[in-house]
Amino acid sequence: MSPLPPQPPAATSSTVPRETIDRAVGALLKWHRHHPPPPSDNFIYLILSLKTTPHNGRRRSFRLSLPNPLFSSICIFTNNSGVETQNLNPSPSILSVSDLRSLYSSRDSLASLSASFDLFLADRKIASRLPNLLGDAFYSKKKKRRSKEPVLINLANPAWPNKAREILGSTQLVMEGGHCKGVRVGRVSMERKEIVENVAVAVEAAVRCVPKKWYNIRSIHIKSTESVALPIYNESGEEDEDSEVALEQDKGSKRKVLAKKLKGGVLKTVKRAKR
Numbered sequence: 001m002s003p004l005p006p007q008p009p010a011a012t013s014s015t016v017p018r019e020t021i022d023r024a025v026g027a028l029l030k031w032h033r034h035h036p037p038p039p040s041d042n043f044i045y046l047i048l049s050l051k052t053t054p055h056n057g058r059r060r061s062f063r064l065s066l067p068n069p070l071f072s073s074i075c076i077f078t079n080n081s082g083v084e085t086q087n088l089n090p091s092p093s094i095l096s097v098s099d100l101r102s103l104y105s106s107r108d109s110l111a112s113l114s115a116s117f118d119l120f121l122a123d124r125k126i127a128s129r130l131p132n133l134l135g136d137a138f139y140s141k142k143k144k145r146r147s148k149e150p151v152l153i154n155l156a157n158p159a160w161p162n163k164a165r166e167i168l169g170s171t172q173l174v175m176e177g178g179h180c181k182g183v184r185v186g187r188v189s190m191e192r193k194e195i196v197e198n199v200a201v202a203v204e205a206a207v208r209c210v211p212k213k214w215y216n217i218r219s220i221h222i223k224s225t226e227s228v229a230l231p232i233y234n235e236s237g238e239e240d241e242d243s244e245v246a247l248e249q250d251k252g253s254k255r256k257v258l259a260k261k262l263k264g265g266v267l268k269t270v271k272r273a274k275r
Contacts, residue, residue: 044186059176068194077122086161110137122150
């Protein structure tokens with residue numbers, strides 16, 4: 001895990017104006033009032049479209065601090081159940097290796113466990129045993145499930161609660177092969193202001209993790225699992241139509257259609273500021 005990049009102030013000028021982010025978040029939340037997200041994945045994602053593939057395809061991970069935490073429930077996998085939770089908020093559930101073997105031996109029970117918590121942590125000492133214990137419900141190659149792979153921490157370190165708090169207050173950006181990078185920045189259930197704050201901070205922090213910074217950013221969007229991607233930045237500086245776009249799926253053909261246009265125009269692109 002690479003060290004945390006320096007975080008920008010909570011309220012600073014940005015290449016992407018807050019007003020642009022606020023209009024996009026408002027459009028997304030309005031659409032979701034009529035199209036509730038699945039309970040298992042109500043996250044909002046920041047999508048970076050890059051001009052070139054970073055780091056020659058090598059995998060690198062960064063933790064980006066967020067002003068408003070994304071996780072409301074947490075579970076910790078340990079070698080034994082005698083772990084003090086050290087006043088963590090939210091208070092975590094503790095499951096030992098023996099608990100996993102006795103209570104969660106079937107695929108259905110593991111799927112239920114995976115859906116029961118927002119975030120999973122695990123002691124490094126048992127890392128090699130976890131793939132066999134947890135199976136595809138946690139270690140599936142499908143992108144929608146990979147987010148449930150436990151984050152490893154060292155429970156033998158007396159300062160482990162501080163590391164856990166850092167993870168709870170951040171989101172993970174993975175840089176590897178490909179031109180599009182997604183990172184969770186909010187939840188549909190959060191307040192609009194909280195999501196806007198998270199997006200504004202995450203944009204600046206994520207761009208600093210990209211080789212060549214803003215010169216390698218083609219566009220930036222926000223989206224949920226079920227929605228169309230809403231642009232908040234476009235390197236070309238060209239303006240989109242003055243319309244707010246929502247995604248509806250035709251039940252018969254699963255075809256994407258433009259559902260509603262609103263007066264005032266949401267998503268005008270922003271000219272890139274050379275940095």
